[in-house]
Amino acid sequence: MKPVIRVFFKTLRIVLGPVMLVKERLTSPKGMQRDAAAQAAxxxxxxxxxxxxxxxxxxxxxxxxxxxxxxxxxxxxxxxHHVANRDELLQGSGATKVPCLKIIDANGHTQWLQDSTAIVTYLRARFQS
Incomplete structure (x- = not known):
């Protein structure tokens, strides 16, 4: 039974994956406009x-x-698809769960932030002006 379920979900990913990528491109938001100095920072x-x-x-x-x-x-x-990236993610965060944001602070300490909602909240708090 397990092989049948795996094949089903693999087929589903193969079929829906390109559709999701096209939808992402079509609904891509326009980026924020900042002055050159602010964007450089x-x-x-x-x-x-x-x-x-x-x-x-x-x-x-x-x-x-x-x-x-x-x-x-x-x-x-x-x-x-890249084993080195997957291994680094597993070693750093303890899981291969994505999305995961690797944050290196000014002191060189690394923090791993998992969960899309937490990542979006972090990005908005740090970069939204």
Whole structure:
């Protein structure tokens, strides 16, 4: 029974994945407009962030849409197809749950923030002006 269920969900992902990606592109929000100096400061802050994600995960899409709305150039790391990224996510956060935002503070301490709602709340609090 388990193999049948796995095949069903794998087929579902194969069929719905491209649809979700097209929908993401079509509904992509317009980014915030900031003056050059403010955007440069935001770009600098974003260098200490990395989003571990799967391309077709609906919760990851939610976070990516918010990143576009806030014009945040956060590095996206594919934890589904790249073993090194998945291993780093597992080692750092203790799970391979996505989306997960890796935050390195000014002192070099690393924090792992899981859950799309928590990530969106964090990004809005830190970058929304």
């Amino acid at each position: 935001i770009d600098l802050h974003c260098q200490s962030l990395a989003l571990y994600q799967f391309n077709t995960c609906p919760f990851c899409i939610k976070v990516r849409q918010e990143m576009r709305r806030l014009s945040l150039p956060i590095e996206k790391r594919d934890a589904q």
